[in-house]
Amino acid sequence: MRLCIFFALALLWLEVQHGLCQQTKRNKEAGENRTRPGRKRVKVRYPKVKEKESVSKGQSILTQVLDKGRFLRLGETLSLNPGKTLELRCKGTKIGWAYPSYLDAYNDNRLSIKQHDRYSQLILTSPSAVDTGEYSCWVMLCDGEECERDADTTSKTYIYFTDKDELFVPSPIHFEIAYLRPDKHTTVPCRVTNPKIKVSLHREVPPKEIPVDGTQISYNPTKGFIIQTPSPEHKGAYYCKANSTTKSTEQISTMYQLLYVEVPSGPPFATIKASSNTVSGGDIFNLTCTVLGEPEMNVSFSWRYPGQDQRAVIIQDSWRLINRGVGHTTRISQSVLIVDDAETIDFGKYICTAKNKNAETSVATSVKSH
Numbered sequence: 001m002r003l004c005i006f007f008a009l010a011l012l013w014l015e016v017q018h019g020l021c022q023q024t025k026r027n028k029e030a031g032e033n034r035t036r037p038g039r040k041r042v043k044v045r046y047p048k049v050k051e052k053e054s055v056s057k058g059q060s061i062l063t064q065v066l067d068k069g070r071f072l073r074l075g076e077t078l079s080l081n082p083g084k085t086l087e088l089r090c091k092g093t094k095i096g097w098a099y100p101s102y103l104d105a106y107n108d109n110r111l112s113i114k115q116h117d118r119y120s121q122l123i124l125t126s127p128s129a130v131d132t133g134e135y136s137c138w139v140m141l142c143d144g145e146e147c148e149r150d151a152d153t154t155s156k157t158y159i160y161f162t163d164k165d166e167l168f169v170p171s172p173i174h175f176e177i178a179y180l181r182p183d184k185h186t187t188v189p190c191r192v193t194n195p196k197i198k199v200s201l202h203r204e205v206p207p208k209e210i211p212v213d214g215t216q217i218s219y220n221p222t223k224g225f226i227i228q229t230p231s232p233e234h235k236g237a238y239y240c241k242a243n244s245t246t247k248s249t250e251q252i253s254t255m256y257q258l259l260y261v262e263v264p265s266g267p268p269f270a271t272i273k274a275s276s277n278t279v280s281g282g283d284i285f286n287l288t289c290t291v292l293g294e295p296e297m298n299v300s301f302s303w304r305y306p307g308q309d310q311r312a313v314i315i316q317d318s319w320r321l322i323n324r325g326v327g328h329t330t331r332i333s334q335s336v337l338i339v340d341d342a343e344t345i346d347f348g349k350y351i352c353t354a355k356n357k358n359a360e361t362s363v364a365t366s367v368k369s370h
Contacts, residue, residue, distance in 0.1 A: 061091040062137050062155035074157040077195065077222075082131075082161045086124040090137035095120035096149055098156075100133035102172075129166035129193045134158045134222070158222050162194040167242040167251045169193055179295050179329070180230035180260045189224040190240035190253040197242050201225045204237040204255070235260045259321075259329035261294055267359035268299055272352050280370040283342045287365065289352035291333045295321055300355050301335035306348035314338040344369070 064072045065087040080086065090097070095115065099122070103111050110125045124131060136156030140147045169191040180186050192199060199219060201210040212219055218226050227234055240253035268291045275286045291299045301317055319333040333354070339346050351364040 060155040060157075061139070061153060062135075062157060063089050063091075065089060074155070077158045077160065079160045079162050079194065080127070082128045082163050083126060086122075086127050086131075086159070088122040088135060088137075090120045090122075090155070091118065092120065092139040092153070093118065094140040094142060094147070096138050096140050097122055098134070098136045099124075100131060102130070127161050129161050129163035130170045132159065132161050132169045132191065132193050160193055160195060164244065166193055167197055167244055168240070168253045171254050173254065175255045175257065177257050177259060177295070180227070180232075180234050180258055181265075181294075182230060182261075183265070186227045186230045186234070186258065187224050188227070188238055188240065188256050188258070190242075190256075191224055192221050192242060195221045197221070197244065199225075199243075200241050202239055202241055204239060210238075230258075230260070232260045234258055259295065261329055265294055265297070265358065268293060268354035268356050268361045270352065270354040270361045270363045272350070272363040272365050274350070274365050274367055277366065278368050278370045279342050279346075281342055281344070283370075284338070284340050285342060285367065286336055286338045287350050287352070287367075289335045289337075289354060289363065291354045291356075291361075292330050293333065293356065295329055295331045297331060297356050299333040301333075302353045302355075303335070303337055304351040304353075305337065305346075306350075307343075307345035310345060311343070314340070 060073050060075070062074050064074055064078070066072055071089070074088075093115075097113055097120070099111070102108070110127075112123050114121045114123075120137065122135070122137075134156055135158075136154060138154040139150045141150045142148075176189070178186055178188055188201065190199065190201075199221075201212065201217070201219075202208065203210060210217060210225075212225070216228055218228075220226060225240070235258050238256045238258060242251045242253070244251070270289060270291045272287060272289045275288075276283075279285050289301055289303075293299060299319070301315075303315065305313070314337070316336045316338070317334070319331055322330055322332050335352060335354075337350065337352075347367055347369050349364055349366050351362055353360055353362045355361075
């Protein structure tokens, strides 16, 4: 009896040990899929972003450098006091800039631009009222040596240098011409140095203040007075008058002569005429190529003529403004080709080609022996 009890207890002990081993094994297998905490940190890698994509769409890349290393991201306009050096920065490894054009025209050494690794820097020392205008920058996209402007990253701001003694932006020209065209608006460019200045437009003869209704005639402090649909009635002499925000003294702008343009824009309207179409040996003759066009439209001329590679001729180019009709203004451009001591080689067809920014036109005539 005692022996049976002993064997029963032994079998029970073996079963319990087997069950514990199985439980331990199951716990271990379950734990094999767990991540044990450790001190090593894994750095997450993100794909590189192109420079163009690093700037959010619509976000300005143009900033002003302030004192103590502070920066101001610029908006549409900025008003500053004259005299203190202006420093602008534009983010990018290759940047293009635009600024008031006279700084280039007069080779002003107050302006300097330097390209750094991650940004371009524009510095203007001793700024004054004359420096009022638009400043802009943009990223240049390059493929080898060829680069083009990226319009999507262009940032610009109009900077006023508020001078209490200079209400209008100074101009080196004391009498400017503005052209009235029926197919586009006309601007009388009397810009101010402070957007809060009140400005009015006046005709000189007969003396009269021109009403500004905001539709037909409006005012923009960054551009001047804008005439939306010009007509011959608007021609004449004008000036602008400004009232200071701190003084009662008024200032008068540059004088503006508004001229109505008769000839519409387009390819050159050219004609050619010879002083004589029949000449004898030894004679002097000339051919005149004439273009009537817009007052501000430059025209270039080129000639093809008999004996072009064998004899020398004289070519004289000129232009002037003329009035046609009732106060309508037109630019007449001419090229005159002169042949001295005519020879047999000079007889034949003469072709004049006139070219402007729109297109080119060729006209021809012939010179024969008498």
